[in-house]
Amino acid sequence: MLLKGRIHYAWIIVAIAATMGFITSSVRFAAAALVPHLRDSAGAFGWSYGAITIGFSLQWIIFGLAGPYVGWLGDRYGVRWFLLAGSVLFIIGMLLTGRMDSLWQFYLYFGVILGISSTIFTVLPVAGITLWFRRHLGPAMGVVWSFQAVGVVAYLFLIGAAFAQLGIQWIFWLPGIAGGVLLLALVKFFYNSPADVGLRPLGDIGDGPIQRPRRDEAAKLRAKVFIQQARRTATFWNLIGIHYWGCMGHQIINVLIVAIAVDRGLSAAAAAGVLITQQLVGVVARAAVPVVAESLGCRIVWVVGMALQVFPLLLIIFFNDLWAYYLFGILFGIGQSTEVPTFPIANRQYYGNVPQGSLYGWQSLGSGLGMGLAPFVGGLLWDVTGTYLAPLLMSLGFSTLALIQSWLLPSPRIRQIPDWESHLPANLRPAS
Numbered sequence: 001m002l003l004k005g006r007i008h009y010a011w012i013i014v015a016i017a018a019t020m021g022f023i024t025s026s027v028r029f030a031a032a033a034l035v036p037h038l039r040d041s042a043g044a045f046g047w048s049y050g051a052i053t054i055g056f057s058l059q060w061i062i063f064g065l066a067g068p069y070v071g072w073l074g075d076r077y078g079v080r081w082f083l084l085a086g087s088v089l090f091i092i093g094m095l096l097t098g099r100m101d102s103l104w105q106f107y108l109y110f111g112v113i114l115g116i117s118s119t120i121f122t123v124l125p126v127a128g129i130t131l132w133f134r135r136h137l138g139p140a141m142g143v144v145w146s147f148q149a150v151g152v153v154a155y156l157f158l159i160g161a162a163f164a165q166l167g168i169q170w171i172f173w174l175p176g177i178a179g180g181v182l183l184l185a186l187v188k189f190f191y192n193s194p195a196d197v198g199l200r201p202l203g204d205i206g207d208g209p210i211q212r213p214r215r216d217e218a219a220k221l222r223a224k225v226f227i228q229q230a231r232r233t234a235t236f237w238n239l240i241g242i243h244y245w246g247c248m249g250h251q252i253i254n255v256l257i258v259a260i261a262v263d264r265g266l267s268a269a270a271a272a273g274v275l276i277t278q279q280l281v282g283v284v285a286r287a288a289v290p291v292v293a294e295s296l297g298c299r300i301v302w303v304v305g306m307a308l309q310v311f312p313l314l315l316i317i318f319f320n321d322l323w324a325y326y327l328f329g330i331l332f333g334i335g336q337s338t339e340v341p342t343f344p345i346a347n348r349q350y351y352g353n354v355p356q357g358s359l360y361g362w363q364s365l366g367s368g369l370g371m372g373l374a375p376f377v378g379g380l381l382w383d384v385t386g387t388y389l390a391p392l393l394m395s396l397g398f399s400t401l402a403l404i405q406s407w408l409l410p411s412p413r414i415r416q417i418p419d420w421e422s423h424l425p426a427n428l429r430p431a432s
Contacts, residue, residue, distance in 0.1 A: 087117075
């Protein structure tokens with residue numbers, strides 16, 4: 001399916017996935033700007049930092065634990081039905097969160113229901129896109145991830161500009177209703193593979209018959225054998241480790257930086273501006289990072305990126321000036337934006353054209369646990385110690401571990417398990 005004979009439908013899939021990410025990721029990340037409101041004892045909530053961060057942690061822990069299963073289900077059955085279920089859960093979760101008035105509701109509505117929805121929209125569209133591209137995967141991923149950052153910035157502006165007028169109810173209801181309806185409409189146009197509409201992946205110049213990805217027992221066995229072989233490589237676990245430690249490092253900042261800046265004397269507007277700056281920089285960085293990774297390799301991108309998660313933290317540890325926070329926001333925004341968008345590129349470089357849903361799902365285990373545990377532990381230590389320094393030092397340590405693991409990666413020019421299909425039953429091996 002080519003639009004006007006020129007545009008491959010793969011780019012329509014990219015636009016759909018980018019829009020889905022714009023809607024769903026905005027809530028996951030930008031809701032951190034609500035932490036001071038949820039903490040304010042003069043308001044309707046008055047919860048502690050530790051209690052608040054449990055809600056954010058639940059959402060990410062669910063993402064980590066469910067990610068491998070969601071990815072496997074996408075490989076096995078296709079993604080469209082799961083995207084439909086995720087859309088319904090998104091609407092329900094946003095409407096219920098807007099009506100919450102107690103901690104258990106925050107945990108169930110925001111943490112669990114929206115956590116399941118976010119898992120679906122984080123794993124499946126990204127894994128699905130890889131089936132549509134043999135070339136230009138880097139620019140495609142750049143569009144998807146940068147649009148997610150745009151969504152975060154848009155939601156941050158909504159909170160900053162309209163919270164006083166709308167209250168927490170409509171801060172969730174407006175994007176929940178409008179975004180949810182758009183998600184339902186877009187699912188119809190998201191096809192599982194190019195073969196579903198009679199196409200080859202973009203950049204595939206083969207002349208054989210077009211074949212749809214198999215969803216039978218043979219496909220299930222192929223995905224199972226690949227993951228078994230991949231798990232025997234050190235790179236498989238190292239990639240999960242980078243996702244875990246890197247996410248531990250930057251999620252503490254994503255959730256608590258506004259509260260830390262306010263606690264140290266910045267106004268709420270200036271503190272939110274730091275997070276907005278960080279996310280705005282991420283819009284550009286996330287567009288460029290997959291292209292650079294595709295050209296120069298994933299390892300060098302992660303080494304530079306994790307270094308930019310480590311050293312800018314020293315700015316706000318030793319300086320409490322507005323310029324230091326905004327310089328931190330710029331540098332850290334670049335650093336954290338190198339991690340997640342690079343994984344689909346790294347998977348292609350290290351493993352080739354393999355069942356991506358299962359692979360990316362396993363990596364989401366590291367991401368979800370890191371994103372989930374870090375803010376809870378950081379918030380809890382802040383409550384116990386009474387100082388913002390505890391979460392900042394935690395972020396510094398976690399990001400340093402991610403930098404070390406990035407340095408230990410092998411060259412992405414070396415395919416890890418080029419012969420994995422030789423472990424399939426004889427009747428499923430490709431013809432030699």
